[in-house]
Amino acid sequence: MTTATRDTSPETVYQDYLRSLAEADEHAAVEVARGLLDAGVAADRVLLELVAPAQAEVGELWARNEWSVAQEHAATHISDRVVAAVAAYAEVRPNRARIVVACMDGEWHALPARLVAEVLRLRGWQVTFLGASVPAAHLMSYLHRYDAYAVALASALPMRLPHAHRMIEACRRSDVPVLVGGRGFGMDGRWARRLGVPWAANAVAAADLLSDERALRAPAPAELTHLADDEYAGLVNRRGELIESALAELTQRYPAIGDYTPAQLDSTISDLGHILDFLAAALYVDDGSLFTEFIEWLVTILDSRGVPGATVEASLEHYSRLLHDFPRAVDHLQRGRAVLPARAVGSGRPAPRAG
Numbered sequence: 001m002t003t004a005t006r007d008t009s010p011e012t013v014y015q016d017y018l019r020s021l022a023e024a025d026e027h028a029a030v031e032v033a034r035g036l037l038d039a040g041v042a043a044d045r046v047l048l049e050l051v052a053p054a055q056a057e058v059g060e061l062w063a064r065n066e067w068s069v070a071q072e073h074a075a076t077h078i079s080d081r082v083v084a085a086v087a088a089y090a091e092v093r094p095n096r097a098r099i100v101v102a103c104m105d106g107e108w109h110a111l112p113a114r115l116v117a118e119v120l121r122l123r124g125w126q127v128t129f130l131g132a133s134v135p136a137a138h139l140m141s142y143l144h145r146y147d148a149y150a151v152a153l154a155s156a157l158p159m160r161l162p163h164a165h166r167m168i169e170a171c172r173r174s175d176v177p178v179l180v181g182g183r184g185f186g187m188d189g190r191w192a193r194r195l196g197v198p199w200a201a202n203a204v205a206a207a208d209l210l211s212d213e214r215a216l217r218a219p220a221p222a223e224l225t226h227l228a229d230d231e232y233a234g235l236v237n238r239r240g241e242l243i244e245s246a247l248a249e250l251t252q253r254y255p256a257i258g259d260y261t262p263a264q265l266d267s268t269i270s271d272l273g274h275i276l277d278f279l280a281a282a283l284y285v286d287d288g289s290l291f292t293e294f295i296e297w298l299v300t301i302l303d304s305r306g307v308p309g310a311t312v313e314a315s316l317e318h319y320s321r322l323l324h325d326f327p328r329a330v331d332h333l334q335r336g337r338a339v340l341p342a343r344a345v346g347s348g349r350p351a352p353r354a355g
Contacts, residue, residue, distance in 0.1 A: 008039045010049035018054050021075040029078050030085045043090035044119050048203060051079050051086075052115055063297075065304035076111055083111070087118050094126035097149035099210065102130040102139055104155040104164050104184070112182060113154035119203035120152075125210070136167045143174050150177045150210055152200075155184030158191060158294070159277040162232070162284045165195050165222070177216045179209050186290075194285045196222035224284070231326045232283040235276065238322075243272045246318045253314055271298065275315055279332055288332045295336040313340050 013032050020028035036046050058075045061067040067075075101117040103110055110132035117129040130142065143151070151171050155164055164180065171178045181200045185192040189199030196219050200206035209216060227233075235242075247269060251257045257268065275298070282291035295316070299309040320333045 008036055008041065010036060010041065010045060014050060014054065017050055018057060021054060021058060021078055022071075024071075024074045024078065026078045026081055029082050033082045033086055034089065037086065037089050043086050044122050044203070046086050047083065047115050047118055051082055052112070055079050055111055063301055063304070065301075080111055080114065083114055083118055087121065090122060092122055092124065094121070094124055096124045096126065098126045098128060098147060099150055099152060100128050100130060100139075100142065100146075100148045101152045101154070102134040103132045104153060104160045104167060105135050106133055106163060107155050107157065107160055107184070108132045109156040112156065113152075116152060116154065116181065116203040116206055120207055120210070123207045125207075136163075136170050139167065140170050140174060143171065143176055148176055150179065150216060152206055152210075153178060153180045154182040155180070156182050157184045158186070158290050159274065159281045160184055161191055161195070161281045161290075165224075165284070168195060168197050177213075179206060179216060181206055191285050191287065191290065193220065194223050194287070196220050224286075226286040226328075227284065229328065231328050232280055234326065235280050235283060235323070235329060239273070239276050239280075242276055242319060242322060243269060245322065246272050246315050249318050250311060250314060254311065271302075271312075272315060274298070275312075275319070279319070279329060282332050283328055286328070288335050291332045292335050292339045296339050299340060309340055313337060316340075 013036065017029060017032045020026075020032060033046050033050065036050065037043060055076065058067065058072055058079075062069065062072040099117075099120055101113055101120070103113050113132075114129060117127045121127045128142075128146070128148075130139065139151070153164065153167060153171075155161075161184065164184070168178050168180070177198075179198040179200055180192050180195075181202070185195075185199055189201065192199035198209055198216060198219050200209050247257075250268070250272075257265075260268065274294075278291050278294040282288055295312065299312055302312065303309060316333050316337045320330050320337075323329045323333070
C-alpha cells in the first residue's frame with residue numbers, strides 16, 4: 001500500500017479503501033485511513049468522507065445481490081475497526097457535557113451511530129456509545145444513573161418509528177433532550193418532524209444541533225391525532241394472524257413454496273412480516289410514502305434474488321381483503337400495489353426458492 005502524500009484526500013483513496021473491504025483486508029483498510037491522517041486530513045473527514053460513503057456502498061452491493069451477507073458483515077466489522085483506529089489516532093480530551101448515543105431497540109445497524117459518536121467526541125463532547133438495539137427500559141435506567149446533556153438516537157429502518165417515539169417520550173419524561181438521525185426518520189427528516197423531535201441529517205448537523213440548546217429543547221409538538229382511529233393498534237394486534245393467512249394463500253397460489261427449506265420459509269415469513277411492520281409505521285406517522293418506498297425497495301431486492309414481484313402483489317392484495325375495515329391501511333396497500341412494476345402484477349409464474 002502506497003503511503004499517503006500531503007495532497008491525498010478521502011476521494012483519491014476511496015477505491016483503495018473499498019477494495020480493502022472487498023478483500024476483507026483489515027490491515028490495508030486501516031493503513032488507508034492512517035495514511036490520510038498522517039497526510040494531515042482531519043479525523044472527522046476520514047470518518048465522514050471515507051468510511052461513511054464506503055459503508056453506504058457496501059449496503060448497495062448487498063442490495064444488488066453482488067455481495068453476500070457474509071461479505072457485508074466482514075466489511076462492516078473492518079470499517080468498525082477503522083473507526084476505532086481513527087479515534088485512537090485523534091485522541092481528544094473531553095471538555096463538554098455527556099452525550100449518550102444509542103440505536104433504537106431492534107436496530108442492529110450500529111456503525112452509522114458510532115460514526116456520529118466519534119465525530120461528537122472529536123468536537124469535545126464526553127460521549128457514551130451504547131451500541132445497537134438498546135431496549136428503552138435499559139436506556140432509561142442508564143439515564144437515571146448517569147447525568148446526560150442529551151441523547152442522540154439512530155435508526156436506519158422506518159418500521160422502528162413507533163418504538164422510536166416511545167423511546168423519545170421516555171427520555172423527555174426524564175427531562176433529557178433528544179435528537180434523532182438516520183434514514184429511518186426519512187431522508188429529509190420528515191418523520192422526525194411528525195414525531196416532534198429535532199433531526200440531524202449527519203454527524204456534523206448533530207454536533208451543530210447539540211451546540212444550540214434552545215433548538216434542542218424546543219421541538220414542535222408531535223402530529224399524531226390520526227392514531228385515534230386505532231388502525232395502528234388493530235394492525236399490530238392482528239400481525240400474527242395476517243402473516244399466517246398470507247402464507248397459506250401464497251402456498252396455495254404458488255405450490256413451489258411448499259418445497260422451501262426451513263431457511264427459505266423463514267425468509268418468506270420475514271418478508272410478509274416486514275410488509276406489515278412498514279404498513280404499521282406508515283399508519284403511525286400517517287404517511288403512505290413510507291410504505292410505497294419500502295415496497296419499491298423490497299421488489300428490487302427480491303428481483304435481484306430471483307423472486308418474482310408477483311408474490312408481493314399477491315400479499316398486498318391479500319392484506320387489503322383482510323383489512324377492509326381499515327381505510328387508511330387499505331389506501332396504503334393500494335398505493336403499494338400501484339408502484340409495483342408491470343411484470344409483478346398478474347404474473348402466473350411460480351415462486352422460485354428464495355435465498
